[in-house]
Amino acid sequence: MDLSDSVLLVTQATRHSRFARDLTLVHLSKTRVYASGTPSCAVLQVASFLRTNSWIGPDSLNLRLDPHAISRNKAVAKIEFTPGSVIAVAQPLTTALLPVEKEQRCDLCHNRPQHNGRLLKCTGCASHWYCDVQCQGVAWKAHHRKICGSYSRFIASPAYVSLSVQDKMDSLLLSQLCVEIFPSDHLPHRPSPLAIFESLIPSKSPPQQLPPMLVRLNSPDARNRLQDLYSRFGNNNFVLHSHLVSFGHGIYPLASRLFNHSCVPNAAVRYSLMRGRPPSMEVIALRTIAADEEVCIPYVDPALPFGDRERALNIIYGFSCSCPLCHFQRAIAPLLSDRDISPQNRQHLLEFTQCLTHVSHTHQDTLQDFSEIPASLHSLFHPSVLPRLAESFSSKSHGPAPESALHDGLALLALYRLIYPPNYPQIGLHALEAAKTAWNALLSKESRESAYDKQLLELAIWYLGIARHIVGIVGKEGDAGGPLVEIDFLSELINKELSTTA
Numbered sequence: 001m002d003l004s005d006s007v008l009l010v011t012q013a014t015r016h017s018r019f020a021r022d023l024t025l026v027h028l029s030k031t032r033v034y035a036s037g038t039p040s041c042a043v044l045q046v047a048s049f050l051r052t053n054s055w056i057g058p059d060s061l062n063l064r065l066d067p068h069a070i071s072r073n074k075a076v077a078k079i080e081f082t083p084g085s086v087i088a089v090a091q092p093l094t095t096a097l098l099p100v101e102k103e104q105r106c107d108l109c110h111n112r113p114q115h116n117g118r119l120l121k122c123t124g125c126a127s128h129w130y131c132d133v134q135c136q137g138v139a140w141k142a143h144h145r146k147i148c149g150s151y152s153r154f155i156a157s158p159a160y161v162s163l164s165v166q167d168k169m170d171s172l173l174l175s176q177l178c179v180e181i182f183p184s185d186h187l188p189h190r191p192s193p194l195a196i197f198e199s200l201i202p203s204k205s206p207p208q209q210l211p212p213m214l215v216r217l218n219s220p221d222a223r224n225r226l227q228d229l230y231s232r233f234g235n236n237n238f239v240l241h242s243h244l245v246s247f248g249h250g251i252y253p254l255a256s257r258l259f260n261h262s263c264v265p266n267a268a269v270r271y272s273l274m275r276g277r278p279p280s281m282e283v284i285a286l287r288t289i290a291a292d293e294e295v296c297i298p299y300v301d302p303a304l305p306f307g308d309r310e311r312a313l314n315i316i317y318g319f320s321c322s323c324p325l326c327h328f329q330r331a332i333a334p335l336l337s338d339r340d341i342s343p344q345n346r347q348h349l350l351e352f353t354q355c356l357t358h359v360s361h362t363h364q365d366t367l368q369d370f371s372e373i374p375a376s377l378h379s380l381f382h383p384s385v386l387p388r389l390a391e392s393f394s395s396k397s398h399g400p401a402p403e404s405a406l407h408d409g410l411a412l413l414a415l416y417r418l419i420y421p422p423n424y425p426q427i428g429l430h431a432l433e434a435a436k437t438a439w440n441a442l443l444s445k446e447s448r449e450s451a452y453d454k455q456l457l458e459l460a461i462w463y464l465g466i467a468r469h470i471v472g473i474v475g476k477e478g479d480a481g482g483p484l485v486e487i488d489f490l491s492e493l494i495n496k497e498l499s500t501t502a
């Protein structure tokens with residue numbers, strides 16, 4: 001096998017390992033519509049919004065709001081959605097970049113500079129960066145003209161510096177929102193999304209005080225109104241992400257209003273970054289969603305330990321989840337003990353989840369029944385198992401002998417399939433990492449043995465099939481390049497290799 005001109009691929013940190021850049025496993029997205037209310041009024045309100053507001057894509061008309069036993073409403077599919085189809089498009093009231101992303105991305109559209117180009121710096125504050133004058137102009141009109149003069153001083157102030165990242169994001173979002181709510185002169189009036197945001201249910205325990213802000217508010221009425229809006233931040237705002245790596249926070253009232261949470265969601269959120277406007281959110285179907293079925297998204301990562309998930313949903317969103325995964329994990333939680341996966345367990349796990357590399361992959365498109373999971377596999381739901389496996393895979397795949405990571409990579413894929421619903425993005429991204437690891441294992445071998453080399457290639461192809469299927473369903477999102485491009489690139493390398501050995 002001639003590997004002389006082959007490429008060693010850069011593997012990414014596994015999300016559930018300490019190597020991951022983004023350690024906030026919670027907040028893949030967060031939104032909430034729980035509480036009592038008058039369903040009929042709510043339906044009317046959103047129905048009129050859907051008719052009149054151009055912020056919503058036409059696909060969102062294929063949803064209706066029905067009453068729900070615990071939450072105010074549920075968004076129900078009016079038609080069947082196929083995997084990968086866009087269920088709804090939502091535009092933000094406002095968004096802001098995480099502190100670490102400043103200067104790396106445009107402050108309006110959140111794109112990275114193209115073709116190694118540079119972003120334009122705002123000469124007023126020297127603290128905002130844009131793709132071009134178009135992005136700058138849109139941001140200027142929306143809010144920046146009101147905060148540019150005080151921005152640099154504000155972010156250097158002790159009051160701001162001492163805040164947590166979450167509070168910094170809230171402070172910036174609220175400041176920008178403030179400018180939009182109390183506009184002067186020529187600003188376009190955008191009442192509907194704000195009205196929807198104000199109709200959302202506040203946090204169970206809203207913050208008592210406003211965060212430090214960029215704009216001065218003298219009127220008590222204005223302060224009260226902002227306090228009212230701020231009380232909806234914690235349980236409604238979203239974390240923006242590109243291929244599961246977060247880069248900012250944003251307020252998307254329509255999505256908050258429509259979608260309830262499930263730990264076995266049938267839909268997921270992606271962000272579309274287009275020049276000249278803030279990122280729009282797209283809610284896509286992960287599997288076939290039948291007409292009249294509720295559409296749910298995850299507010300927290302379903303692979304978080306059950307106790308952490310339950311706490312987060314309770315404290316932040318004020319409800320106890322009754323999804324099939326929580327139901328199952330609640331029942332088995334008292335029986336779990338911390339121990340390593342035994343070889344038999346590992347084999348059993350691979351068989352149960354059909355992660356058998358010698359047979360062609362079957363794509364799972366229907367929801368698994370957790371009650372069918374045999375008791376011998378229950379111990380895999382202990383909170384220590386997933387992080388330990390992810391850590392082991394990640395450190396080995398980044399180490400000098402990537403081959404040693406393959407064993408854990410396969411078990412991790414199987415564990416993800418056990419926990420996550422069909423086509424969950426994390427499964428696809430992990431399959432890609434495992435494919436790259438198999439390829440790197442091939443390249444890092446000291447001697448060539450054609451039978452084993454062939455096995456590694458076949459393994460990479462097997463993983464790529466899973467990655468292509470799932471990443472394809474999630475579709476184009478976030479930053480340019482990314483997994484879809486990497487999958488094509490690795491496929492090309494493998495095909496080239498196969499043609500030289502044929």
Ligand SMILES: [Zn+2]
Nearest residue numbers: 106109131135
């Ligand atoms: Zn831009």
Ligand SMILES: [Zn+2]
Nearest residue numbers: 122124125148
């Ligand atoms: Zn500025």
Ligand SMILES: [Zn+2]
Nearest residue numbers: 263321323326
């Ligand atoms: Zn749940």
